[in-house]
Amino acid sequence: AQSVTQLDSHVSVSEGTPVLLRCNYSSSYSPSLFWYVQHPNKGLQLLLKYTSAATLVKGINGFEAEFKKSETSFHLTKPSAHMSDAAEYFCVVATTGNQFYFGTGTSLTVIP
Amino acid sequence: NAGVTQTPKFRVLKTGQSMTLLCAQDMNHEYMYWYRQDPGMGLRLIHYSVGEGTTAKGEVPDGYNVSRLKKQNFLLGLESAAPSQTSVYFCASSYPEGGGGWTTNEKLFFGSGTQLSVL
Numbered sequence: 032a033q034s035v036t037q038l039d040s041h042v043s044v045s046e047g048t049p050v051l052l053r054c055n056y057s058s059s060y061s062p063s064l065f066w067y068v069q070h071p072n073k074g075l076q077l078l079l080k081y082t083s084a085a086t087l088v089k090g091i092n093g094f095e096a097e098f099k100k101s102e103t104s105f106h107l108t109k110p111s112a113h114m115s116d117a118a119e120y121f122c123v124v125a126t127t128g129n130q131f132y133f134g135t136g137t138s139l140t141v142i143p
Numbered sequence: 144n145a146g147v148t149q150t151p152k153f154r155v156l157k158t159g160q161s162m163t164l165l166c167a168q169d170m171n172h173e174y175m176y177w178y179r180q181d182p183g184m185g186l187r188l189i190h191y192s193v194g195e196g197t198t199a200k201g202e203v204p205d206g207y208n209v210s211r212l213k214k215q216n217f218l219l220g221l222e223s224a225a226p227s228q229t230s231v232y233f234c235a236s237s238y239p240e241g242g243g244g245w246t247t248n249e250k251l252f253f254g255s256g257t258q259l260s261v262l
Contacts, residue, residue: 040183065250075186075233077250121185123251129174129193129237130201131251133186 033058035122037134045142050094050109052137054122057103063125064105066096067133070118078120081105092116117141145169149234149254156224156261164219164257166234174237175217176201176251177209179230186233192217224261232257 038053056062066078079090086098092115096107105122122134147168156162166175173194178186188201190209198209206228208220217236221228235251 037185067251074255075251075253080250130188130191131176131235131237132188132202133178135183135185 033062033124033126033130033132035064035124035132035134037120037122037137039137040135041138041140043140043142044112046114047111050107050112050116050139052107052120052122052139054105054107054134055103056105056122056124058124058126060127061100064096064098065123065125065131066090066094066105066107067121067123068118069121069136075121078107112139112141114141114143147234147236147252147254149232149257151257152255153258154260156221156259158225158261160224161220161222162224162259163221164232164234164259166217166219166236166254167215168217168236168252169215170236170238170252171214172236172238172252173214175211176235176237177207177217177219178233178235179203179228180233180256181230189219189232226261228259229261230259232259 034057036055064081067075069075079088081088081098089095094109120137125131150165176191177189180186187203192198192211195214210218233256234254237251
């Protein structure tokens with residue numbers, strides 16, 4: 032069975048400081064992994080995806096994530112937080128059966 | 144292209160009433176999904192479809208039925224609504240990439256959501 036665990040339900044950072052949102056996955060094979068973002072009262076937007084190419088994946092808005100098979104992790108990072116980054120972030124694993132499973136989400140607050 | 148369109152956007156039901164949510168996509172995608180989003184629980188997969196005429200259960204299928212009679216449409220039905228089904232519902236579609244017996248998943252394309260309240 033595939034699943035993802037987002038280790039923090041809430042993360043607060045000051046504007047201009049680094050962001051780290053943690054995600055661990057469980058999969059019996061090499062998975063496809065994604066990060067999605069949902070701004071308040073908005074739909075879901077893809078930030079980045081990993082599909083067994085480069086382990087360091089660059090996404091939109093300066094976000095990137097590193098796939099670490101030994102740690103079964105896919106943490107999302109950004110060097111410098113911006114106020115517009117405040118949102119809900121979801122780590123997602125996809126199976127070869129074309130099912131996408133979401134983590135419970137991490138709410139990011141950016142303090143001015 | 145409109146992408147993925149959900150109707151209605153808002154609905155209030157009384158316990159025991161029935162309704163159908165419609166999802167339509169114009170991207171010729173094979174795969175379609177229904178999710179519900181609840182605070183602190185992320186998005187949970189209700190049902191999905193890998194092609195016209197096929198459906199399968201996801202994580203939380205109880206109390207819901209689906210149909211995919213046409214490739215572009217995926218309907219989610221509530222036969223007897225319960226307050227526990229108060230949620231925001233998202234439809235999504237996707238398509239595979241790759242070949243040779245192994246496919247990876249392209250991203251999900253989401254509708255704008257339906258806010259359903261069951262009183």
